[in-house]
Amino acid sequence: MLFPLQNILTLARRAYTRFMLPTTTHILKCDPSSISFSPSDSLPHVSSEETLQALNQASDQLLRGYPVAFPTETVYGLGALALDEAASAQIFATKGRPADNPLIVHVSSFEMLRSLLPPDYTLPRAYQALTKHFWPGPLTLLFPCLPSIIPSIITANQKTVAIRMPSHPVARALIALSNAPLAAPSANSSGKPSPTRAEHVFRDLQGKISIVLDGGPCGVGLESTVVDGLHEDGCIRVLRPGGVTVEDIEQVLREEMPDVVPPPRVLVHRRDYRDEVIEQAPTTPGMKYRHYSPSVPVILLNLDAPPSSDVKTLDFEEFLSSLRRFGHHNVVKVGLLAPEDSPIWNYSPPYDHTQWQRYSMGVSTDPSVAAHRLFDGLLSLEHAGTHVIVIQAFSEEREGLAIMNRVRKAASESQWVTLS
Numbered sequence: 001m002l003f004p005l006q007n008i009l010t011l012a013r014r015a016y017t018r019f020m021l022p023t024t025t026h027i028l029k030c031d032p033s034s035i036s037f038s039p040s041d042s043l044p045h046v047s048s049e050e051t052l053q054a055l056n057q058a059s060d061q062l063l064r065g066y067p068v069a070f071p072t073e074t075v076y077g078l079g080a081l082a083l084d085e086a087a088s089a090q091i092f093a094t095k096g097r098p099a100d101n102p103l104i105v106h107v108s109s110f111e112m113l114r115s116l117l118p119p120d121y122t123l124p125r126a127y128q129a130l131t132k133h134f135w136p137g138p139l140t141l142l143f144p145c146l147p148s149i150i151p152s153i154i155t156a157n158q159k160t161v162a163i164r165m166p167s168h169p170v171a172r173a174l175i176a177l178s179n180a181p182l183a184a185p186s187a188n189s190s191g192k193p194s195p196t197r198a199e200h201v202f203r204d205l206q207g208k209i210s211i212v213l214d215g216g217p218c219g220v221g222l223e224s225t226v227v228d229g230l231h232e233d234g235c236i237r238v239l240r241p242g243g244v245t246v247e248d249i250e251q252v253l254r255e256e257m258p259d260v261v262p263p264p265r266v267l268v269h270r271r272d273y274r275d276e277v278i279e280q281a282p283t284t285p286g287m288k289y290r291h292y293s294p295s296v297p298v299i300l301l302n303l304d305a306p307p308s309s310d311v312k313t314l315d316f317e318e319f320l321s322s323l324r325r326f327g328h329h330n331v332v333k334v335g336l337l338a339p340e341d342s343p344i345w346n347y348s349p350p351y352d353h354t355q356w357q358r359y360s361m362g363v364s365t366d367p368s369v370a371a372h373r374l375f376d377g378l379l380s381l382e383h384a385g386t387h388v389i390v391i392q393a394f395s396e397e398r399e400g401l402a403i404m405n406r407v408r409k410a411a412s413e414s415q416w417v418t419l420s
Contacts, residue, residue: 023207023208023209023210024207024210025202025205025206025207025208025209025210025211025212026210026211026212027198027199027202027212027214028054028057028058028211028212028213028214029050029051029054029214030048030050030051030054030055030071030170030213030214030215031048031050031051031215032071032168032169032170032215032216033169034046034047034048034051035047035051035169035170035172035173036169037169037172037176042108042109042111042112042176043176043177044169044172044173044176044177046173051170054213055170055173055174055177055213056177057211058070058174058211058213059174059177059178061210061211062079062080062081062087062174062178062180062182063081063178063180065080065081065084065086065087065090066080066087066090066209066210067079067080067087067090067091067094067209068080068174068209068210068211068212068213069187069198069201069205069209069211069212069213070170070171070174070184070187070212070213070215071168071170071171071198071213071214071215071216071218072106072166072168072171072184072218073137073138073166073167073168073171073218073219073220073243074138074166074218074220074221074222074223074224074242074243075186075187075194075195075196075218075220075221075222075223075375076186076187076188076194076195076196076197076198076200076201076212076218077106077171077182077184077185077186077187078091078094078095078184078185078186078187078188078205078209079106079174079182079183079184080182080183080184081178081180081181081182081183082103082105082106082150082151082154082180082181082182082183083149083150083151083180083181084151085151085153088103088151088153088154088183089153091103091183091184091185092153094205094208094209095185095188095189095190096189096190097185097190098190099153099156100156100282101156101190101282102154102155102156102158102161102162102282102284103154103155103162103183103184103185104140104162104163104164104183104184104185104224104226104284105150105154105161105162105163105164105181105182105183106163106164106165106166106171106175106181106182106183106184107163107164107165107175107181108165108172108173108175108176109165109176110131110165112175112181113163113165115149116143116149116150116161116163116181117143117144117146118144118146121143121144124229124230125256125257125260126229126234126236126253126257126264127141127229128256129252129253129255129256129257130227130229130249130252130253131165132252132256133248133252133256134244134248134252135164135165135167136165136166136167136172137165137166137167137243137244138164138166138167138220138222138223138224138225138242138243138244139164139224139225139227139242139243139244140162140163140164140224140225140226140227140240140242140284141162141163141164141226141227141228141229142160142161142162142226142227142228142229142230142239142284143160143161143162143163143230144159144160144161144230145158145159145160145161154183156282160228160230162226162284163181164224168215168218168219169215170213170215171215174213186223187201187204187205187209187212188200188201188204188205189204189205191291191292191293192204192292192293192294192295193292193293193294193375193378193379193382193410194222194223194292194375195375195379196217196218196221196372196375196376197216197217197218197376198212198213198214198215200375200376200379203379203383217376218372219372220242220243220371220372221371221372221373221374221375221376222242222243222371222374222375222399222402222403222406223240223242223243224240224242224243224244225238225240225241225242225243225244225245225249225402226238226239226240226242226284227239227249228284229264234264234265235264235265235266235267236249236253236264236265236266236267237267237268237269237273238266238267238268238269239269239278239284240269240284240405241268241401241402241405242402243371243402245398245399245401245402246266246268246398246401247397247398249266250263250266253266268401271396271401291406291409291410292375292378292406292407292409292410293409293410293412294378294379294381294382294389294410295382296326296335296381296382296386296387296388296389297326297388297389297412297413298378298388298389298390298391298407298410298411298412299323299388299389299390299391299411299412299413299414299415300391300393300407300408300411300413300414300415301319301338301344301390301391301392301393301415301417302393302414302415302416302417303342303343303344303392303393303416303417303418303419304393304416305416306416311416312416313416313417313418314415314416314417314418315417315418315419315420316347316417316418316419316420319415319417320354322415323354323388323390324353326387326388327353327387328387330353331353331355332353332354332355332387332388333355333357333384333385333386333387333388334354334355334356334357334386334387334388334389334390335357335358335359335377335381335382335384335386335388335389335390336356336357336358336359336389336390336392337359337361337374337377337378337381337389337390337391337392338358338360338361338390338391338392339360339361339362339363339364339370339392339394340360340361340362340363341363341364342364342392343419344392344419345358347419357381357384357386359373359377359380359381360373361373361374361377361392364394364395367394367395367397367398367399367400367403368398368399370394370399370400370403371399371402371403374403374406374407375406378410391407391410391411393407394407
């Protein structure tokens with residue numbers, strides 16, 4: 001059954017009225033190393049009694065129709081039963097999420113995946129190659145959607161559904177023990193930076209959900225890569241860059257499809273092509289709305305040459321002086337996110353009114369470390385009481401492409417600065 005978007009909003013409001021009364025939020029520890037899966041068994045083996053008890057408590061909450069926060073390898077997710085309209089509506093109510101922003105469905109096995117797809121659907125060769133290498137893992141694929149199976153509240157009335165199989169043991173075990181696919185966007189208020197630690201979730205959603213499973217910090221730190229391979233031209237379209245890089249996808253397609261010459265092209269949305277229709281009616285999260293923004297302004301700092309002569313360039317002292325507008329009582333606390341080998345660290349603020357809060361993003365030659373640290377850096381600097389956060393731009397290669405996708409959505413402005 002298709003839901004008009006206003007009906008989805010009504011359903012979400014009813015869910016909030018019915019379920020979102022103030023509640024006590026409990027953080028339950030889970031040991032990922034105590035969880036294992038055998039190839040022949042869809043259920044996990046859990047050697048830690050504390051972890052098993054926490055998973056069962058969370059599963060019970062889910063099956064009763066309540067949302068639960070849990071770790072994935074990408075970010076912490078806010079999960080609810082994907083095939084239950086009322087349960088899924090609570091995700092929108094808890095996050096304050098727009099009704100036309102679809103959700104990703106998470107599965108724990110290929111058997112669960114097949115239960116969601118049209119009976120006569122066969123995975124394309126490209127999908128077979130990608131799932132072979134990246135599932136379980138931080139890759140989301142678009143599939144044809146049957147409204148008789150997937151509620152339209154999940155897809156925002158689109159003809160496709162986004163599905164992934166997380167590799168984090170806690171996430172996969174929770175889905176398997178619940179024996180149900182989970183819809184799970186990031187476990188944060190809509191538009192805020194995604195949480196990568198249990199304490200990030202607790203600070204944001206305390207009193208709105210009852211359980212946060214704490215499986216430690218997320219390994220990837222950025223949301224999954226979303227791929228659309230359903231077009232007749234055979235091209236693979238990356239709708240949202242993420243934990244699986246474009247270079248990794250290209251390499252796998254070359255290796256697994258050697259008889260296809262040339263191999264399928266991998267096109268990145270807004271880099272290689274534009275699609276105004278999908279931007280207005282997105283098929284996957286992260287395409288339409290401003291995201292990843294803390295409660296303080298974010299400035300993207302570019303140290304390379306500006307894209308055109310029309311772009312104003314500041315020297316470093318001019319840039320620092322411009323930050324005074326964000327200060328309180330003649331003092332501005334500036335959070336700085338930059339690689340540890342950046343030349344910016346050699347510059348001390350020449351004004352007494354400027355106070356630095358520094359957060360290292362690792363070395364510039366390893367963007368995977370920066371990806372892992374980005375959201376934690378934003379949330380940590382926000383929590384430290386900074387007035388403004390400055391992020392140095394990264395090269396848009398490998399994980400740097402996903403980093404800049406998030407930073408551009410988070411930033412309220414960009415500045416080009418020269419260092420003398």
